[in-house]
Amino acid sequence: MTQYKYAIGDRVTVRDGTTLFHTRTQAFTRGKTGVVVEYRPEWIIPEDEAWGRDTPERGGRLEPFYVVRFRQKDLWPNYTGFDIDTLETEVSEHWLEPAKEEQA
Amino acid sequence: MSHDHDHGAHDPIQASNEVSEFEILERAVRELAIEKGLFSQEDHRRFSEWAESIGPSGGSRLVAKAWTDPEFKARLLADGTEACKEVGIDWLDPTGQGTPSDYTYFYVLENTPTVHNVIVCTLCSCYPRPVLGMSPDWYRTPNYRRRLVRWPREVLAEFGLHFGPDVEVRVHDSNQKSRFMVMPMRPEGTEGWTEEQLASIVTRDTMIGVALPQVDWTASGPPSGAKVNA
Numbered sequence: 130m131t132q133y134k135y136a137i138g139d140r141v142t143v144r145d146g147t148t149l150f151h152t153r154t155q156a157f158t159r160g161k162t163g164v165v166v167e168y169r170p171e172w173i174i175p176e177d178e179a180w181g182r183d184t185p186e187r188g189g190r191l192e193p194f195y196v197v198r199f200r201q202k203d204l205w206p207n208y209t210g211f212d213i214d215t216l217e218t219e220v221s222e223h224w225l226e227p228a229k230e231e232q233a
Numbered sequence: 234m235s236h237d238h239d240h241g242a243h244d245p246i247q248a249s250n251e252v253s254e255f256e257i258l259e260r261a262v263r264e265l266a267i268e269k270g271l272f273s274q275e276d277h278r279r280f281s282e283w284a285e286s287i288g289p290s291g292g293s294r295l296v297a298k299a300w301t302d303p304e305f306k307a308r309l310l311a312d313g314t315e316a317c318k319e320v321g322i323d324w325l326d327p328t329g330q331g332t333p334s335d336y337t338y339f340y341v342l343e344n345t346p347t348v349h350n351v352i353v354c355t356l357c358s359c360y361p362r363p364v365l366g367m368s369p370d371w372y373r374t375p376n377y378r379r380r381l382v383r384w385p386r387e388v389l390a391e392f393g394l395h396f397g398p399d400v401e402v403r404v405h406d407s408n409q410k411s412r413f414m415v416m417p418m419r420p421e422g423t424e425g426w427t428e429e430q431l432a433s434i435v436t437r438d439t440m441i442g443v444a445l446p447q448v449d450w451t452a453s454g455p456p457s458g459a460k461v462n463a
C-alpha cells in the first residue's frame with residue numbers, strides 16, 4: 130500500500146527549488162499553494178527517469194504523486210479571468226511541503 | 234476587372250530546408266536503431282503511417298457511449314484506462330508494440346454546468362493519442378501552451394468560446410504520466426439520437442476543451458452554412 134504523506138483536501142506548497150538537470154515540475158507552480166484533490170500512484174520520478182533510471186532495478190525512485198489544484202489568481206499576478214478559475218497538475222511528493230499559509 | 238492589390242506588400246513565401254536539433258537527434262537515434270536491428274525502416278514507416286491515421290474517433294465513441302449509458306460513464310470516469318478497452322482501445326499496449334510513451338494513465342474530465350475543463354501540456358505536447366490521434370498543430374505551439382495556463386479565457390475566446398463568472402474554467406496541465414480528455418456535456422436537441430449520431434458531433438476540439446458540441450456540426454463535412462466552393 131502506498132503511504133501518502135498528504136491527504137485529499139490538504140493545502141500544500143510546491144517547493145521553490147531550482148532546476149538541477151531534468152524535472153517536470155513547472156516553474157510557474159513553484160512557491161505556490163494549492164490543494165490536493167486526487168491521489169496518483171507511485172511513479173518513478175522524472176528526475177531519475179531522465180537518466181535511464183526508469184525502473185527500481187535501475188535505481189529509479191518511486192514516489193507518490195498527487196493532483197494539486199491551484200486557484201489561477203494564486204498562480205499569476207493580475208490574473209484577468211474570474212476568481213473561481215483553477216489549474217490542476219500532477220506533482221510528486223518531494224516537491225511538496227505543508228502549505229505556507231502566510232503567502233496566500 | 235481591376236487588379237489593385239499590391240504585390241509588393243508581402244515577401245514571397247520561402248521554402249525552408251532548416252532542420253531542427255530535435256529532428257537531427259530523432260534521425261540519428263532512428264538510424265542507429267535500424268542499424269542495430271531493433272526495427273526496420275519498413276517497420277518505422279508502417280508505424281508512422283498507422284500512428285498518423287488514428288484520429289479522434291475513439292474519443293468520440295467513448296463520449297457518445299457515456300452519454301447513453303450511465304453505468305459506462307461511471308466506469309469511464311473511475312478508470313479511463315480500463316473503460317477504453319470496451320471500445321477496443323488498450324492504453325497499455327495501443328500499438329501492439331509497446332512504445333514506452335504509450336505507458337501512461339488516462340483520465341476523462343467531465344464538464345458540468347459549473348466546470349469547464351480544457352487540456353494543455355506546458356512542458357511539451359502530451360496528448361491522449363490512443364483516443365484522439367495526433368494533436369493539432371496549434372496544440373503543440375509555445376503560443377497555446379504558455380497562454381492557455383496564463384490567459385485561459387482569452388485563449389478560449391479566440392476559439393469562440395465564452396463563459397460567465399459562474400463557470401469555473403479548469404485548466405489541466407498534463408505535465409507528468411497522465412493524459413486527459415474532456416467529456417463535453419450532451420447538447421440539447423440530441424434526444425433520441427443513436428450512439429453513432431452522437432459520436433459524429435463529438436469532434437476533436439470538444440474533447441480538448443476549446444469547443445462545445447453543436448447539433449449541426451460534425452467534423453466530417455464543412456460546417457453547415459459554409460459555402461466553401463461558392
